[in-house]
Amino acid sequence: MTDRLIRPALALSGWTLFVWLSRVKNVIDDRASVGGELAGWSLTWRLGVAAVFCTMAIVGSVLLLITRRGTAPGEPSRFGRLAATLFMALAGLGIVWWTVRGIGTLLADFSVGFKVVHTILALVTIGLGLLVLRVARLGPRYG
Numbered sequence: 001m002t003d004r005l006i007r008p009a010l011a012l013s014g015w016t017l018f019v020w021l022s023r024v025k026n027v028i029d030d031r032a033s034v035g036g037e038l039a040g041w042s043l044t045w046r047l048g049v050a051a052v053f054c055t056m057a058i059v060g061s062v063l064l065l066i067t068r069r070g071t072a073p074g075e076p077s078r079f080g081r082l083a084a085t086l087f088m089a090l091a092g093l094g095i096v097w098w099t100v101r102g103i104g105t106l107l108a109d110f111s112v113g114f115k116v117v118h119t120i121l122a123l124v125t126i127g128l129g130l131l132v133l134r135v136a137r138l139g140p141r142y143g
Contacts, residue, residue, distance in 0.1 A: 005135045007085045009064055010126040016090065018059040019121055020050040053094070060086040088136050091129035100121035 027046045063083035102122035105115055 005084060005087070005132070006064060008128065008131045008135050009083070010061060012087065012091060012125075012132050013057040013064075013096070014062045015124060015128055016053050016094065019125065020053040020057075023050045024054075040087065049097075053078075053090070053097075056086060056090040056093070060090060084136050087132050091132040091136075094125045095129040098125045 024047060027043070027050070037053055063079045063086065067077050067080040067083055074088045098121065102119060105122075110118075
């Protein structure tokens with residue numbers, strides 16, 4: 001775990017929480033607006049995906065902060081390696097999710113505004129994910 005990973009990882013974590021907590025709010029608002037008809041597997045899937053992304057972001061950030069407080073600069077730690085692995089997984093999952101979702105959104109019959117917003121969400125997530133993967137891949141050798 002290098003010091004170089006901290007800023008990109010925390011940026012990805014913050015962005016992930018912003019995007020997916022907004023998604024939870026939208027799901028809850030949609031459920032209320034249709035009289036509670038959104039239930040069962042559909043509700044579980046929507047909230048479950050958001051929970052996975054949010055949990056990875058929160059746990060990764062906590063591990064990162066523990067690492068930052070508990071080791072000398074440049075010194076790898078067990079928590080640091082775990083945080084780096086978790087953020088690489090979060091980055092990879094985000095890249096795959098938003099590539100598939102982004103293409104699906106562009107090809108589907110959604111409004112232009114919806115397509116623009118989701119394209120921006122996809123591009124920022126993919127960009128941050130690629131940055132995290134690049135920095136994490138370089139590791140302490142180059143850090």
